Each structure stands twice: as structure tokens, then as C-alpha cells.
Amino acid sequence: MPITVNDLSYQYTDAAHSTTALSHVTFTIEEGSFFAIAGHTGSGKTTLVQHLNGLIPCTEGTITVDGHSLADKKERSIARALVGMVFQYPEYQLFAETVFDDIAFGPKNLKLPENDVKERVLKSMELVGLDPEQFREKSPFELSGGEKRRAALAGVLAMQPKYLVLDEPMAGLDPIGRQSILALLERLRSEFGTTIIMISHSMEDIARHATMLLVLDHGQIAYLDRPEIVFEHAEELFRLGLSVPQATYLGMLLKQKGFDVPKSANNAEALARWLKEKIDHA
Amino acid sequence: MVPALIQFDHVTYRYEDSVKKALDDVCLTIADGSFVAVVGHNGSGKSTLAKHINGLLLPESGEVTVNGLSTANEENILPIRQTVGIVFQNPDNQIVTTIIEEDVAFGPENMGVPPQEIRKRVDDALDTVGMRDYAERAVHQLSGGQKQRIAIAGMLALRPNILVMDEATAMLDPRGRSDLIETLKKLHAHGLTVIMVTQYMEEITDCDRVIVMHHGKIAADDQPEAIFSDQDLLKECSLDVPEAVRLAETLRTTGLPISDHALKTEQIAEELCRLL
Ligand SMILES: Nc1ncnc2c1ncn2[C@@H]1O[C@H](COP(=O)(O)OP(=O)(O)OP(=O)(O)O)[C@@H](O)[C@H]1O
Ligand SMILES: Nc1ncnc2c1ncn2[C@@H]1O[C@H](COP(=O)(O)OP(=O)(O)O)[C@@H](O)[C@H]1O
Ligand SMILES: [Mg+2]
Ligand SMILES: [Mg+2]
Numbered sequence: 326m327p328i329t330v331n332d333l334s335y336q337y338t339d340a341a342h343s344t345t346a347l348s349h350v351t352f353t354i355e356e357g358s359f360f361a362i363a364g365h366t367g368s369g370k371t372t373l374v375q376h377l378n379g380l381i382p383c384t385e386g387t388i389t390v391d392g393h394s395l396a397d398k399k400e401r402s403i404a405r406a407l408v409g410m411v412f413q414y415p416e417y418q419l420f421a422e423t424v425f426d427d428i429a430f431g432p433k434n435l436k437l438p439e440n441d442v443k444e445r446v447l448k449s450m451e452l453v454g455l456d457p458e459q460f461r462e463k464s465p466f467e468l469s470g471g472e473k474r475r476a477a478l479a480g481v482l483a484m485q486p487k488y489l490v491l492d493e494p495m496a497g498l499d500p501i502g503r504q505s506i507l508a509l510l511e512r513l514r515s516e517f518g519t520t521i522i523m524i525s526h527s528m529e530d531i532a533r534h535a536t537m538l539l540v541l542d543h544g545q546i547a548y549l550d551r552p553e554i555v556f557e558h559a560e561e562l563f564r565l566g567l568s569v570p571q572a573t574y575l576g577m578l579l580k581q582k583g584f585d586v587p588k589s590a591n592n593a594e595a596l597a598r599w600l601k602e603k604i605d606h607a
Numbered sequence: 608m609v610p611a612l613i614q615f616d617h618v619t620y621r622y623e624d625s626v627k628k629a630l631d632d633v634c635l636t637i638a639d640g641s642f643v644a645v646v647g648h649n650g651s652g653k654s655t656l657a658k659h660i661n662g663l664l665l666p667e668s669g670e671v672t673v674n675g676l677s678t679a680n681e682e683n684i685l686p687i688r689q690t691v692g693i694v695f696q697n698p699d700n701q702i703v704t705t706i707i708e709e710d711v712a713f714g715p716e717n718m719g720v721p722p723q724e725i726r727k728r729v730d731d732a733l734d735t736v737g738m739r740d741y742a743e744r745a746v747h748q749l750s751g752g753q754k755q756r757i758a759i760a761g762m763l764a765l766r767p768n769i770l771v772m773d774e775a776t777a778m779l780d781p782r783g784r785s786d787l788i789e790t791l792k793k794l795h796a797h798g799l800t801v802i803m804v805t806q807y808m809e810e811i812t813d814c815d816r817v818i819v820m821h822h823g824k825i826a827a828d829d830q831p832e833a834i835f836s837d838q839d840l841l842k843e844c845s846l847d848v849p850e851a852v853r854l855a856e857t858l859r860t861t862g863l864p865i866s867d868h869a870l871k872t873e874q875i876a877e878e879l880c881r882l883l
Pocket of ligand 3 (some may be wrong): 370371372413492750751752
């Protein structure tokens, strides 16, 4: 069953101002998909995903997770347990004395037997690539940037969420850190069928991994489609403060110079083949 | 010869209780008016290097001088901090007041800039980062990328001679990032020295010079083209290349003669147009 978001709007209000962060947003996240969310700074991405696990209560519109409505008090706790949330810079929220205790915090709150907690923690550490021997007794504050990020992720994975929401999980990581997070997300999808919902500014990562792409613009849906279809609207995406993968961008530049680049040449390999043929025939 | 502005002379640094050297015998000269990028894996020492430039950290051995003033001498710290502005990665640690324009004005006020001049600087800085409309808003009401823009504006309002950006663009959207690079290039053309720590290789293709940090040491110090075509170095230091370089590589593999000077997609397009 999917997550459905129906006519969701949200305003932040205080005494002086009211900001519309989301306005009439409707979409579905299919189970097992890799669902990417992009949009300019302040477009409402974080506000949207914070609704998905009930962190921000729905004031206008409805959300259901596997049929459980977030509006209903009883169903909300079932729904929230299905959705794991990794915040922007999650490492700032590490707090416990050891990496083990930090990751164990959630499962312990579920009142699971001690052995189950331990099993979940070790499994999550293995998943994110933190060797338990080496790391379990370390203080989270002694870890490198990339290791901290993975420890924070492990804490969410230990809750075994069916839907994993990540707010710019690769920001600030080096290439190896980025690749290891992306590989982990793919593994979670294939091994456990976890649905991935990821906010990202990297059009390359989105093109390579996402099955669906939602583009927000000032709190409204600008595009919702498979990434390769959305990227056909390159010029519009630039206007919205975004970009496109460089292969798409190259296609766009060549088109602007008068070449009839076909739609099918929408990735580096396909574009290269088309160019080669064209030059060989010239 | 252009005078040395920043000089690291055999600088070594270890954080308290740590055996590992975060900086290991680093020697470095940065000339006035340069645009230098600093790259390297997480934990390679980039931020530690940055914090030595304005004396936030002091060498365990060796010496750092800015304009000839040593950071080891306490009397030099104030003039050095008036010269060097640093923007860090996490904006939450840098924002000090609740209202945005007050936050941007905070630094200049502390430096005794006259009120009218402050007004102008704050407006200019907010314009530059595209946040003028938010001047009277509360900082806690901002999105991640918006906070990052405010932290950058706060530093621009100080009008430093040297601007150090320590991964300060990590949360910006693509346009925000390219706008900021354009702004830095403009300020650089007017004499600002820029030191840019980043994980985004696209941002540094126009730099004069790229310094690659690796386990506390400088592993390479060269022009961008040289760095991005040195396969052994890229591998050894697990560096990324700009996406355009990867694209050019794919084109070359297919048999298209793209040069390895092409670091940007625009350059690839130009080369292709000559072929087509
Ligand atoms: N706590 C808050 N109070 C008031 N307004 C807020 C609050 N949080 C966000 N906003 C505003 O709501 C809008 C959407 O913010 P949101 O954090 O969802 O953006 P975002 O797309 O995640 O941006 P970014 O890419 O910069 O993280 C912005 O205009 C922002 O200023
Ligand atoms: N406050 C600190 N306390 C102890 N060790 C630190 C601290 N900050 C950084 N380090 C260590 O110093 C080394 C260099 O870190 P840093 O300069 O932050 O690297 P970078 O900015 O390149 O990611 C790393 O081994 C890191 O773990
Ligand atoms: Mg956000
Ligand atoms: Mg750093």
C-alpha cells in the first residue's frame, strides 16, 4: 500500500507574518519506489516530509500511510511507526555516550527485549558499514563527519521503517561517503523492499537512482513524473532554480545551437552514441 | 612578485586527546588576490586549516601569518579577524540574533561601522544572497538553505579582505550555488582573496589553484585541469571530478575527440560544435 497525500496545504504563522509553505499538494508514493523530491531553497521540501511522519500535524488536507490516516489519533501512531525520518545534518542530533547507545535509543523505547535491541543495533551498524567491534563503544563525538552521518542513519534503520525519508542525506559528505549512502539506499530497497523518499539537490543522483521525481516550486507541485521525463523540461527547471544532469544540459546546449538532438539521447551513453554517428556521417 | 598574504610555515596541529595529526607539517603560501579551492575527504583537515587562518586554532608547532602578522601573538588576533572572514558549514552555529537584518548587522556593529554605512552594507549583503525580502523575519523561521544564505550575508557585510568559505554552500539549491560563485568571482575581481573549501567539484573549475588535503597533509597543489586529469591522485585521495569531466570521459570512450581541458559542459558543447 502507498503513502497518499491529498490536497495538503500548510502555513507557518506568527504574530507578524504568515508564510505559505505548501499549497494544494496531491500525490502518491508507491511502495518500493525511490521517490526523489527537489525544489529551490524554501520551496517546502522539508515542510512536506515533516508531515509524512506527523512531525508537523496536517492542518489542511489529508495523508494516509498504508491506509492509516495521520488525522486519526489511533491510526497516527501506526502510521508514524512505518515512517523513519533522517533529518538535514542528522549528526547534530547524536547525543548518547556510545554509538551503541545512540542507535539503541529508538528500539529501547519500543520496549523490545534486550536481545532484540542488540540484534537490531548490530544489524543496523553492519548495514551502514560501521564495524561493531571498532565503533560500538566509541563516543559519537569522536567519529569523522561521514561516520557520524552513518551512525545517525543507523539509529533510524534500527526502527526498521518501511518508508525511509531522508532530507539531503549526502550534503557535506565526500565522494566515498556519498557513494556508500547511495549504495545503502539501493540495498535497503532490494533486500527489504524499503521505500526511499529522498530530498536532494543533486540532479545526477536523482537521474541515476530515483524512480519518481517530485519538483516543488513555492509550495506547489511543478512536476511529478519519472526523472527522465521531468528532465525534458530543462529550461523550465533552470527557471525554477534547479538544474538537470550534465548530459541533459549538453543536449540542451546543442539544441540551442541548432542541432536536432533526439529525445532518446537523454543520458551520457545515448548522447555519445548519437554524436558519434552524426560526426561519422558528416 | 605578488606579496604573500597568508603563510603556513611547517604547521602541525592535534586536537586535544588525539594522537592523530589533523594538520601535519603544512607549508602553504597564498598570494593576495588569489582564488583558491581546498578539497579532500571528510576528516582530511580542511576545516582545521581554515580555522588556523584567523587564529581560531593555533598551531602546535610552526607558524601562521596573515599580512605578516603571526596568529601566535594575541595582539594580532583582532586585526587578523578584521581581515579574514570565515563562513562555516553549519549556519545554526553562526547565527547570533533572532531577526535576520540584526544578524547581518551584528558583525559591522561590533567593528564600530557607522549606522548609515551599516544600513547600506546590510541591504547590499541581503541583496547579494537574494534575501532582502526576509530582512525583518525571524531567523528560526528559515529553511536550511535560507539560513546558509544569511550566514554568508553576515560575512559579506563585514567586507573582509580574505573570505574563507568552509563548505558553506552544502545546503544551497543549484541556482543558489551558481549565483554565489558568480558573486564571489565579482568580489574577487575587485580584489577579494577567496579560499573555498568544498565537496562540489563543479564550483572550483574557475579557481586559480586547488589544494588537495589528505590525512592532514597537502597531497597536491595545482591548477584545476592538472588536478582533474591526474588519475592516480584522484584515486589516491578519493576525489571526485566535475560531472562534466565524467561526461567528457564517456564521450572520449565512444571515440569523440574531446580535450581534457574541458571542465565544464559549455566547453564540451563548444568543442562538439566545431566537430559537428
Ligand atoms: N519554523 C518555521 N516558521 C516559519 N516559517 C518557516 C518555518 N520553517 C520554514 N518556514 C518557511 O516555509 C517555507 C518552506 O520551508 P522548508 O524548510 O520546507 O523549505 P525547503 O524546501 O526544505 O528548503 P531548503 O532547501 O533550503 O532546506 C520557507 O519560505 C521558509 O522560510
Ligand atoms: N573538535 C575536534 N576534536 C577532536 N578532533 C577533531 C575535532 N575537529 C576535527 N577533529 C579531527 O581532526 C581531523 C581533521 O578534521 P577536519 O579539519 O574537521 O576535517 P575536514 O574539514 O577536512 O572534514 C579529523 O581526524 C577529525 O576527526
Ligand atoms: Mg530543507
Ligand atoms: Mg570540515
